[in-house]
Amino acid sequence: MIPIDLIETTAETLMDKAAIEIPQDYLDGLKAAARTEDGDLSSFVLKAMLENYEAAKEDRRAMCGDTGVPRWFVKLGNEARIEGGFVALEAALRRATATATTGVPLRPNRVHPLWRTDHNNNVGIGAPEIEYGFEPEGAWIDLITVHKGGLFGTDYRMLFPSDGIEGIKRFYLDSLVAFGKRGLACQPAIIGIGLGGSKDTCMVLGKRASVLRTVGSRNSDPKIAAMEDEFKELGNSIGMGAMGFVGKNMVIDCNIEVGYCHTGGMQMSVHAFCLSSRRAVARLFPDGRVEHRTDPDWFTPYQRRETIEWNPQREAAE
């Protein structure tokens, strides 16, 4: 049984860490980009961002004033049990979100879409989102918080098999250029691409590809992994850099996730996880241990399974 108090205090810590500490994989990616950048203005921007991450950690203040829309991903091992059950878990995550909003402080971004009511705590109808995943073994739970910007850099399009890879590339470039102009996407970013599923799951796949995979990770399908390399290079050949200034770095990495779709379609979504790619992860065990990390490790073989039954031996042998 995972104690509910431990969930709430860990969730508060995660909100704080996500807002303040840039994940090492993204930081390494941005430093590598800064070394290759030769556009004078975009170089200046990357240098300022690197200073900003240091200032955030030194002062323990949020790296970005725009908190984005804080959300939670919860993954449970099959044997995990939570004190008070899932209703208690969701209440703990909502409380931690509200507490951290005044504690860090974070900007209370979440308002009613029509009445613009602001509870000043990032909690409201459907906010924060809480999504779930499961793994075949273990009594642990993973808490993952992501603070992703909410307005620009994301798009969806229903493509068809006849659009082919040329059509996928076109929509990818269209999205990068449209939202890259004036730097609205806050690039260079981790670009997530969702392919397939249905309209809603395609968006979910692409968002998770951008926020739940790290810089340098590759899809387990070698042909998709090759596409990820190619698309990263393609995005960086546009000639656009940070803030939409002339430059070489739009894409810190490109992650692609797929799901089986309708035989007549080829849904595609594009997402940009920004210069403040905020994510923090902790694994909680029934004995009270908490292990912090920044890699959500979401896309396991189980999450990408293709078969009816889960049969790890056979999958491993393939």
Add this chain to the structure above:
Amino acid sequence: MKIREVTLSTTPTAEAVADLRLGDIVYLDGLIYTAREGVYMRALEDKANIPMELPSESAANFHCSPAAVIREDGSFDLGAVTATASFRFAKWLPEWMAKTGARLIIGKGGMSSKDYKEYFVPNGAVYLSTVGYGTGALLGRGVETVEAVHWHEELGIAQAMWVMRARRMGPFIVASNLEGECLFERENVKIAENLERVYEGTKPAVLKRYGETDDRSDEVIG
């Protein structure tokens, strides 16, 4: 091109504004206030009295809501400060500038050169862009004190009018000048030269979107 660094008052002289060049890096000293859609609607549409002496106290309008909290004793805890995209406020800005004498509009992404020529230049105003976006911690360090927060009860913390004392607050980038030229459009023209080559080997979607443009020099906003 060597990048030039400038320190500027938030009540700048006409000469100081005229001296700014596209791409200059600016640090600000003085009072700066936040105003975005909530403040514009309340002041211009609901005709509420603006609770500051403008522009004598400040001519610097920041499109921003800080990551901040008002404590129970009425004091403030301000962390990071990051701008929000300005093009969405074009419908209110001409009237706001005429009413408040704002000379520095600070935000994310800038406006179009059409906006600059139509109402920035006649008001002697320029646009400063934040850097990144998201040098929120650096900008937060540049806030010496929060002097006041107006209308937070009516508008909420994110839309309230925050009055901050800036001390070498920055960096900002000069994104328009008194000729009405636009830094982002200048960059987009250069980038557009390369786009034909990048798009080679791609093809338009089988199913078009109604109203979609094929003009890649399109500024998208405005």
